[in-house]
Amino acid sequence: MPVFDSRNEKYKAPFGAVVCGTEVRFFVEAEKEFSACTLLCFGEFADSHTETLLSPCEGGFVGVYAAPAEPELVWYSFRLTRAGGEMVYFGRNGCCEGCTPWQLTVYEDTATPAWFGEGVTYQIYPDRFCRSKLPRVDGLLGERRAHLDWNAAPHIGADPETGRWNSDFFGGDLQGVISKLDYLHRLGVDTIYFNPIFEAASNHRYDTADYCTIDPLLGTEEDFAHLCREAKKRGIRVMLDGVFNHTGDDSRYFNRSGFYETAGAYQSPDSPYYSWYNFFRWPDEYDGWWGIKTLPAVNEYDPRYREFIITGEDSVIRRWLRLGASGWRLDVADELPDDFIVDIRRVMEEENPEAFLLGEVWEDGSNKIAYSRRRRYLLGRETHGLMNYPLRTALLHYLRGGDAAHFREAMETVRENYPRPAFYSGLNILGTHDTPRILTALGEEGVPSEKADRAAYRLSPEQRSRARARLKMAAMVLFAFPGSPTVYYGDEAGMEGFEDPMNRRTFPWGREDTELQGHFSALAALRHTRPSLQRGDLRYIGADGAILVFERILDGERTVVALNAGNAEWEIELPWDTATATELLSGQRFWVRSGRLKITLPPESGVLLG
Numbered sequence: 001m002p003v004f005d006s007r008n009e010k011y012k013a014p015f016g017a018v019v020c021g022t023e024v025r026f027f028v029e030a031e032k033e034f035s036a037c038t039l040l041c042f043g044e045f046a047d048s049h050t051e052t053l054l055s056p057c058e059g060g061f062v063g064v065y066a067a068p069a070e071p072e073l074v075w076y077s078f079r080l081t082r083a084g085g086e087m088v089y090f091g092r093n094g095c096c097e098g099c100t101p102w103q104l105t106v107y108e109d110t111a112t113p114a115w116f117g118e119g120v121t122y123q124i125y126p127d128r129f130c131r132s133k134l135p136r137v138d139g140l141l142g143e144r145r146a147h148l149d150w151n152a153a154p155h156i157g158a159d160p161e162t163g164r165w166n167s168d169f170f171g172g173d174l175q176g177v178i179s180k181l182d183y184l185h186r187l188g189v190d191t192i193y194f195n196p197i198f199e200a201a202s203n204h205r206y207d208t209a210d211y212c213t214i215d216p217l218l219g220t221e222e223d224f225a226h227l228c229r230e231a232k233k234r235g236i237r238v239m240l241d242g243v244f245n246h247t248g249d250d251s252r253y254f255n256r257s258g259f260y261e262t263a264g265a266y267q268s269p270d271s272p273y274y275s276w277y278n279f280f281r282w283p284d285e286y287d288g289w290w291g292i293k294t295l296p297a298v299n300e301y302d303p304r305y306r307e308f309i310i311t312g313e314d315s316v317i318r319r320w321l322r323l324g325a326s327g328w329r330l331d332v333a334d335e336l337p338d339d340f341i342v343d344i345r346r347v348m349e350e351e352n353p354e355a356f357l358l359g360e361v362w363e364d365g366s367n368k369i370a371y372s373r374r375r376r377y378l379l380g381r382e383t384h385g386l387m388n389y390p391l392r393t394a395l396l397h398y399l400r401g402g403d404a405a406h407f408r409e410a411m412e413t414v415r416e417n418y419p420r421p422a423f424y425s426g427l428n429i430l431g432t433h434d435t436p437r438i439l440t441a442l443g444e445e446g447v448p449s450e451k452a453d454r455a456a457y458r459l460s461p462e463q464r465s466r467a468r469a470r471l472k473m474a475a476m477v478l479f480a481f482p483g484s485p486t487v488y489y490g491d492e493a494g495m496e497g498f499e500d501p502m503n504r505r506t507f508p509w510g511r512e513d514t515e516l517q518g519h520f521s522a523l524a525a526l527r528h529t530r531p532s533l534q535r536g537d538l539r540y541i542g543a544d545g546a547i548l549v550f551e552r553i554l555d556g557e558r559t560v561v562a563l564n565a566g567n568a569e570w571e572i573e574l575p576w577d578t579a580t581a582t583e584l585l586s587g588q589r590f591w592v593r594s595g596r597l598k599i600t601l602p603p604e605s606g607v608l609l610g
Contacts, residue, residue, distance in 0.1 A: 242316075437498075479526065
């Protein structure tokens with residue numbers, strides 16, 4: 001049986017994705033019964049097939065493959081020939097006809113701003129983080145309702161009077177964020193990622209009404225510029241959420257309700273915005289995002305729309321970068337054309353070469369197929385990085401009783417498939433506005449079937465205690481992993497909740513879990529002071545059952561993460577080349593004997609060693 005390990009540089013070098021034109025060395029270990037071995041490569045985008053005959057060598061066959069000169073997704077396998085002429089095809093699933101090929105990502109070596117992946121990100125849902133005054137909704141777009149009590153529960157479902165969803169507001173605003181910049185600085189935040197801040201009828205604001213106006217409940221354009229200036233003084237950058245696949249039906253551009261004085265596409269085919277939308281029969285039959293009529297989908301190929309959003313001298317992309325933003329996150333990147341994303345990155349780099357472009361993708365973004373098309377997010381001309389939902393999925397599975405080997409396999413697949421700059425620039429998350437709160441996800445023992453019951457659900461003291469222990473371990477992985485460790489507002493304060501709107505409650509100022517806050521702050525401090533946690537190579541020492549151990553190494557600095565997610569204590573033994581090792585969070589020191597470090601990990605606990 002032939003032997004090949006795509007993640008071992010004995011068999012394939014260099015590791016993982018490669019830059020265009022790179023020479024890749026392949027070695028296939030094979031018995032003497034095989035007389036020949038051919039590397040079979042299929043370039044998916046160019047629809048090209050190549051064969052490379054490997055040379056016989058001691059123990060098998062070896063050869064060099066020149067990666068394509070243009071970005072490509074290459075699928076490769078091997079064809080071995082026995083002495084009698086019989087051919088055997090060899091892939092990921094062994095020797096068989098129709099074997100599964102390995103993936104080789106070939107990308108263009110373009111610049112990726114280092115600041116994002118090295119730093120700590122904090123996601124803010126603007127209406128629920130902090131307010132500077134009581135909200136007033138009279139005269140504003142939509143049929144809004146205001147909560148005067150900051151600690152009230154958000155509305156579950158549609159407003160009984162208006163039938164509108166997500167129409168209740170707590171009044172979180174930009175001045176409120178400014179008042180908490182010192183808190184974010186102490187927490188160790190380097191980047192604020194805002195959910196949408198532009199004028200919109202809903203509290204989530206993904207139904208954009210005016211891309212050029214801050215929602216009046218949040219403040220003004222000057223408030224935004226002031227926030228960016230004050231954040232910059234503290235070393236904090238700002239990333240905005242770009243919702244460019246659809247608008248709200250009440251938007252200035254569609255204007256179904258007639259709120260705006262100028263004619264929108266719903267009101268007249270002569271509207272300058274009419275070509276933005278896809279009408280089947282004007283005005284009431286049109287394409288909506290996922291069929292939702294309150295979110296009319298836009299035609300990203302329309303020249304007028306693209307000029308307005310991207311290419312115009314005063315485009316939306318340019319405008320907010322000039323006012324102080326340092327990056328954009330693309331909502332539903334799956335639904336944006338590749339060349340639309342290419343244009344956004346090009347324009348961003350024209351405005352600010354250090355601007356960062358992030359994409360919302362929930363799966364492995366290197367081989368994602370969306371709408372029957374293979375996507376090219378990470379090949380060097382589109383996004384710099386993606387939201388790392390695979391990390392969250394794998395980490396939850398492990399911490400709730402799964403095998404650490406599953407976590408390693410899931411993460412090594414991503415590391416192998418992603419270009420190194422993209423892997424080190426992921427938005428690493430434990431939770432977002434689209435997922436249950438991480439504390440609830442780690443502690444619940446059965447999700448209620450009724451939404452009202454989920455809204456009322458709280459972890460028992462025993463469940464919460466266990467969830468907190470698991471969250472501390474999850475945060476250790478988050479802050480020690482390549483990519484930007486990202487905290488969804490309030491997770492560090494111990495917030496609970498299932499899906500929207502339970503995961504979007506107001507920040508519990510004055511009622512925070514201060515021990516968790518201290519844990520997150522200490523991890524962020526380590527991230528800032530240890531270059532190995534920012535840029536170091538990633539290596540797994542052990543991943544079996546409840547035990548996960550990995551290290552980050554850079555220029556002689558070594559940081560080791562060791563976790564025990566099980567119910568019993570476990571002794572681990574590690575090679576160590578100094579006389580002592582230090583637990584970096586507590587300061588506790590351990591003696592090393594004969595080059596071996598022995599530590600006993602209590603149940604559901606972890607250490608950071610250096």
